[in-house]
Amino acid sequence: MQSPDPHLPHALSSGPEGADAPAGPVRVIAVASGKGGVGKTSVSVNLATALVNAGQRTLLLDTDLGLANVDVMLGLTPTFTLADVFADRCELRDTVIECPNGLMIVPAASGKRHMTELQPSQHVGLVHAFSELDLDLDVMVVDNAAGIADGVLTFCQAAQDVIVVVCDEPASVTDAYALIKVLSRERGVSRVQVLANQVQDHREGKQLFEKLERVSARFLDVTLNYLGAIPRDEWLRRAVQRQEAVVDVFPSAPSSVAFRDIARRSRQWQSPSGARGHVEFFLERLVAPAATRGAAA
Numbered sequence: 001m002q003s004p005d006p007h008l009p010h011a012l013s014s015g016p017e018g019a020d021a022p023a024g025p026v027r028v029i030a031v032a033s034g035k036g037g038v039g040k041t042s043v044s045v046n047l048a049t050a051l052v053n054a055g056q057r058t059l060l061l062d063t064d065l066g067l068a069n070v071d072v073m074l075g076l077t078p079t080f081t082l083a084d085v086f087a088d089r090c091e092l093r094d095t096v097i098e099c100p101n102g103l104m105i106v107p108a109a110s111g112k113r114h115m116t117e118l119q120p121s122q123h124v125g126l127v128h129a130f131s132e133l134d135l136d137l138d139v140m141v142v143d144n145a146a147g148i149a150d151g152v153l154t155f156c157q158a159a160q161d162v163i164v165v166v167c168d169e170p171a172s173v174t175d176a177y178a179l180i181k182v183l184s185r186e187r188g189v190s191r192v193q194v195l196a197n198q199v200q201d202h203r204e205g206k207q208l209f210e211k212l213e214r215v216s217a218r219f220l221d222v223t224l225n226y227l228g229a230i231p232r233d234e235w236l237r238r239a240v241q242r243q244e245a246v247v248d249v250f251p252s253a254p255s256s257v258a259f260r261d262i263a264r265r266s267r268q269w270q271s272p273s274g275a276r277g278h279v280e281f282f283l284e285r286l287v288a289p290a291a292t293r294g295a296a297a
């Protein structure tokens with residue numbers, strides 16, 4: 001197929017028009033945080049695993065294109081990553097790894113600096129390519145990079161739901177607010193799920209949420225929902241060291257219980273409405289000019 005954009009390799013060049021008849025819409029959940037190191041990848045890996053364990057066909061996509069972690073966290077050795085797709089060495093489908101528990105993973109590459117410098121059109125191309133990935137799926141969980149770079153914003157904008165992970169550190173709360181502000185003002189995101197991580201108890205999680213909600217309600221046109229809290233849990237740290245998901249290896253750990261609860265709640269969110277299936281990104285949001293989405297100063 002001809003590439004409409006010189007930045008896009010063959011595998012990422014086709015739009016959604018050519019997709020075959022789908023099985024049904026696939027819910028896309030983007031996980032982001034603003035600040036790094038707050039637990040995004042831990043949340044993505046364990047949410048995705050908890051969804052698989054609940055019978056949902058789930059794909060976990062690592063879009064931290066420069067410093068990928070999902071494969072490391074699960075002890076996987078990918079043959080191909082998204083960097084190979086961009087280098088035209090393989091098709092997107094070739095990157096998919098199926099774990100023994102059924103979780104499917106698309107890994108990114110670590111230490112490839114050029115992958116952090118993709119053009120906005122290449123990020124949109126990646127979203128398009130996933131939209132026509134012909135896999136039998138119910139959910140796709142997208143683990144984003146830290147920060148507010150274009151790729152993060154594009155994946156969050158195109159997802160049905162965005163989970164912003166926050167922990168009890170001033171920089172985490174400030175950066176989460178900065179991310180929500182940019183998503184709301186520049187990308188038209190109107191609903192964000194807030195997940196408090198590494199908290200002592202539920203009260204601390206709720207207080208964190210209320211802090212964010214107060215300032216967002218004052219300055220932004222966005223609805224924040226409190227998704228819940230994951231406790232600071234030594235079992236989770238041990239699972240990371242063993243390169244396994246805590247929900248699999250220590251299923252009765254406090255964090256595992258919390259992840260299962262969050263997975264259950266995420267399944268109650270409104271389903272995508274599109275009749276067309278595959279990965280149901282909000283492609284139209286990516287092509288609408290920013291001005292029509294009410295970009296504000």
Ligand SMILES: Nc1ncnc2c1ncn2[C@@H]1O[C@H](COP(=O)(O)OP(=O)(O)OP(=O)(O)O)[C@@H](O)[C@H]1O
Nearest residue numbers: 036037038039040041042146198231232233237240
């Ligand atoms: N609930 C928790 N309890 C205990 N430790 C945790 C918890 N969540 C995360 N961690 C620890 O914090 C570290 C960072 O977590 P993780 O890699 O998931 O963060 P991240 O936000 O994805 O980081 P990055 O921005 O670098 O990608 C991990 O080593 C993990 O062990």
